Amino acid sequence: MHSPAPGFFDNPMVEATDIHFSFGQRPIYSGLNMVIPRGKITVILGPSGCGKSTFLSLVGGRLRPGSGGLLFDGAPIPPPGSNRLFEMRRKMGMLFQSSALLTDLSVFDNVAFPLREQTDLPEELIRIVVLLKLEMVGLRGARDLMPAELSGGMQRRVALARAIALDPDMVMYDEPFVGLDPISMGVIVKLIRELNDALGLTSIVVTHDVSEGRDIADYLYLLGDGKTIGHGSPEEMTDSDLPQVKQFMGGLPDGPVGFHYPAADYWADLSQPSP
Amino acid sequence: MKLIASLGAWAVAFVARLGQSFLFLLRALLGAARALPRFSLVVEQLYAIGVLTLLIIVVSGLFVGMVLGLQGYYQLVNFSAESSLGLVVALFLVRELGPVLAALLFAGRAGSALTAEIGLMKATDQLSAMEMMAVDPMARVIGPRFIAGLIAMPLLAALLSAVGVLGGYLIGHGQFGVDSGVYWSSMQNGVDLVDDVLNGVIKSLVFGFVITWVALFEGYAAPPTSEGVSRATTRTVVASSLAVLGGDYILTALMFGGL
Numbered sequence: 198m199h200s201p202a203p204g205f206f207d208n209p210m211v212e213a214t215d216i217h218f219s220f221g222q223r224p225i226y227s228g229l230n231m232v233i234p235r236g237k238i239t240v241i242l243g244p245s246g247c248g249k250s251t252f253l254s255l256v257g258g259r260l261r262p263g264s265g266g267l268l269f270d271g272a273p274i275p276p277p278g279s280n281r282l283f284e285m286r287r288k289m290g291m292l293f294q295s296s297a298l299l300t301d302l303s304v305f306d307n308v309a310f311p312l313r314e315q316t317d318l319p320e321e322l323i324r325i326v327v328l329l330k331l332e333m334v335g336l337r338g339a340r341d342l343m344p345a346e347l348s349g350g351m352q353r354r355v356a357l358a359r360a361i362a363l364d365p366d367m368v369m370y371d372e373p374f375v376g377l378d379p380i381s382m383g384v385i386v387k388l389i390r391e392l393n394d395a396l397g398l399t400s401i402v403v404t405h406d407v408s409e410g411r412d413i414a415d416y417l418y419l420l421g422d423g424k425t426i427g428h429g430s431p432e433e434m435t436d437s438d439l440p441q442v443k444q445f446m447g448g449l450p451d452g453p454v455g456f457h458y459p460a461a462d463y464w465a466d467l468s469q470p471s472p
Numbered sequence: 473m474k475l476i477a478s479l480g481a482w483a484v485a486f487v488a489r490l491g492q493s494f495l496f497l498l499r500a501l502l503g504a505a506r507a508l509p510r511f512s513l514v515v516e517q518l519y520a521i522g523v524l525t526l527l528i529i530v531v532s533g534l535f536v537g538m539v540l541g542l543q544g545y546y547q548l549v550n551f552s553a554e555s556s557l558g559l560v561v562a563l564f565l566v567r568e569l570g571p572v573l574a575a576l577l578f579a580g581r582a583g584s585a586l587t588a589e590i591g592l593m594k595a596t597d598q599l600s601a602m603e604m605m606a607v608d609p610m611a612r613v614i615g616p617r618f619i620a621g622l623i624a625m626p627l628l629a630a631l632l633s634a635v636g637v638l639g640g641y642l643i644g645h646g647q648f649g650v651d652s653g654v655y656w657s658s659m660q661n662g663v664d665l666v667d668d669v670l671n672g673v674i675k676s677l678v679f680g681f682v683i684t685w686v687a688l689f690e691g692y693a694a695p696p697t698s699e700g701v702s703r704a705t706t707r708t709v710v711a712s713s714l715a716v717l718g719g720d721y722i723l724t725a726l727m728f729g730g731l
Contacts, residue, residue: 257604283606290604297601311605314612356601363605 201234201416201430210235210367210399211256216265218251225251227423229265238393238400240410242445243420249403250294252420253369256401257291258282270366287315290360294372296352298344304331304355305340311362330358334388350381357388367399368392374406386413407446411435419445489693496689500614507615514616514623521582521617522624526631528577533632536573537639540564544640545648554648558655559662561640562633566663566672567728570633572720575679577632578625579712583687586617587708590691591701614688621687625680626673633672671727678719683712 211233218226225248233239243249254260255267258275267274269289275282298307308327312318318326331337334354344352353373360368370389374382386409393400404410410417411431419427419434419442427434427442434446444452460466507513544560590613593599599609637659644650663669687708694704 259600259603279608283608286604286606291601293597293601295597297597299598299601300596311607314605314607359605 200433205237205416206232206234208235209233210270211401212266212268213252213255214266216255216267217263218248218255218260218265219263220251224423226262226265229420229424231418231425231428233399233401234416235399236393236397237415238389238402238413239416239418240402240404240414241418241420242405242407242410244445245405247420248423249405249420250371253291253371253401253403256369257289258285287363288366290363290365290368292353292356292360292368292370292373294375296344296349296356298352298356298359300344302344303340304336304342304344304347307344307355308358308362311359315363326362327358330362331355333361333392334358335384348381350377350384353377353381353385354388357385357392361392361396361398364396365398367401370400370402370404372404373402374404374409382409389413407448411446421445492693493685493689496692497685499610500618500685500688503608503610503615504618505615506608506611507619510616513612514619517616517620518624521586521620522628525578525581525624525628528581529574529628529632530635532573532577533570533635534639536569536632537561537565537636537641538643540569540636541640541643542647545644545650549648554644554650555654556658556662557640557644557650558637558657558659561644562637562659562663563668565633565636565640566668568720568724570636571629571672571675571679572716574629574632574676575625575683575716576713578628578680579683579687579709579716582621582624583683583708583712584705586621586684586687587691587694587705588701590614590617590688591694591696591704594692594694595696595698595701614692617688618684621684622677622680625683626676629672629676629679667728671723674727675720675723678723679716682715682719686712686715 209232211231213229213231216226216229218224218229229248229252231241231252241249241252251260255262256269256274261275269285272285274285276285299310302310305327308330309323312323312326316323328337328340331340334357336351336354336358339347339351339355344355347355357368373385373389377385389400389402390413392398402410402413411434414431417427417429417431417434418425421441427437427439429437434442437443437446441453443449540561541557544557544564545554548554548557548560590599593613599613602609602612641652641655644655645652690704690708690711691701694700
């Protein structure tokens with residue numbers, strides 16, 4: 198069992214303390230605590246609907262926690278005033294599950310978009326930066342294609358190039374492996390690791406894909422019941438004796454997380470006359 | 473009791489939505505002010521909203537003008553007043569049909585396209601992605617479209633009126649032999665620049681404002697599903713058409729007396 202080295206959690210990039218959050222009447226978090234270590238890849242696992250992506254929305258300041266403390270690089274999220282929020286977002290990149298490429302722009306213009314919007318760089322320099330970023334994800338040759346002409350895996354790589362265009366401190370990945378064939382998935386896994394290490398990024402990867410998540414993670418969190426139900430290094434999580442962690446990491450269909458949606462007694466239900 | 477409860481719930485939802493739309497309008501106006509210095513974004517939208525609506529405006533204007541020429545001639549000739557055909561056609565078009573018809577066509581063609589575009593951008597996370605790139609969608613997406621809608625609508629209404637007058641001329645002069653000079657001079661003498669033309673321009677400006685507001689709000693507030701976008705698009709056409717027709721009565725009564 199490999200515990201994180203001493204100092205692993207020093208000066209964390211994101212710190213969530215006792216977060217409570219609801220969508221209307223539906224509670225999502227009831228006391229969530231999480232620390233995202235700087236310079237590492239943290240994978241957040243959990244079943245669908247447990248609030249994994251919501252955490253990224255909270256960190257990105259797109260949602261506001263009901264209560265609790267949330268810090269990014271030591272500063273509260275969301276900061277007061279939209280200008281300071283946008284200032285904070287310039288230090289973050291985000292890869293959406295849908296890739297979220299701007300469909301009326303070419304691959305080149307999509308990657309150039311944040312540079313043109315956020316900097317005063319001349320076009321010659323923007324061209325060089327865009328080609329550098331596209332080369333990193335292996336799509337320099339696809340610069341003139343439109344998003345509709347790309348496969349799902351290629352779209353995600355372009356979105357990744359766009360997410361790192363402004364050299365952020367942290368990149369958030371929302372379900373980066375969903376809907377990809379094994380080769381594309383392998384490419385994305387390799388890219389996340391290489392970019393994180395080469396650019397000195399902090400990465401948060403939200404996924405329900407246990408095997409890819411375990412392969413790529415420096416640290417894992419498992420969410421459920423509105424809070425963290427387990428966390429540790431990939432080895433610690435794999436060897437965990439906690440029933441919920443065991444069930445999720447082993448992909449067991451039934452366990453503490455029930456197979457059945459809560460319902461009335463089966464036989465009583467069957468014997469009811471149809472309405 | 474249930475009926476009263478549902479009426480109450482409907483009223484609360486209606487007022488809440490109205491409030492949301494006014495808040496959206498405020499943000500859109502601020503976004504438009506920030507988009508003005510980047511006029512190239514507005515020009516792009518002028519093409520999408522205005523230029524691509526030209527065909528339907530020109531064709532509709534031509535046929536409406538031809539029908540006006542036909543109907544006008546049949547009525548006027550009974551009183552030997554066919555020399556006033558140009559005036560009748562022009563007044564109908566400049567005061568009423570030009571702004572109203574152009575607005576209805578604008579709502580159907582450009583308004584629905586705006587709603588669908590914004591709704592799909594939201595459904596595919598494009599607006600969220602912009603926010604995460606520290607780009608305000610209000611200034612980058614909504615603002616330029618708002619300004620373009622305000623500019624395009626009066627121009628399209630003027631074009632519809634101009635083509636309609638030509639359509640009336642084609643029928644009046646070409647089919648019935650109304651003298652060309654009489655057709656144009658009756659128009660020149662009878663159409664007032666302020667009372668008729670300017671009031672028509674004001675109407676089309678107001679309609680452009682309302683339609684663009686409704687279209688952008690419906691798209692922005694649409695649930696991010698295919699059904700949500702489809703319903704929002706329908707609501708845009710229905711709500712903005714009703715607003716144009718109701719607003720036309722109020723504006724006409726204010727401009728020409730009656731209120």
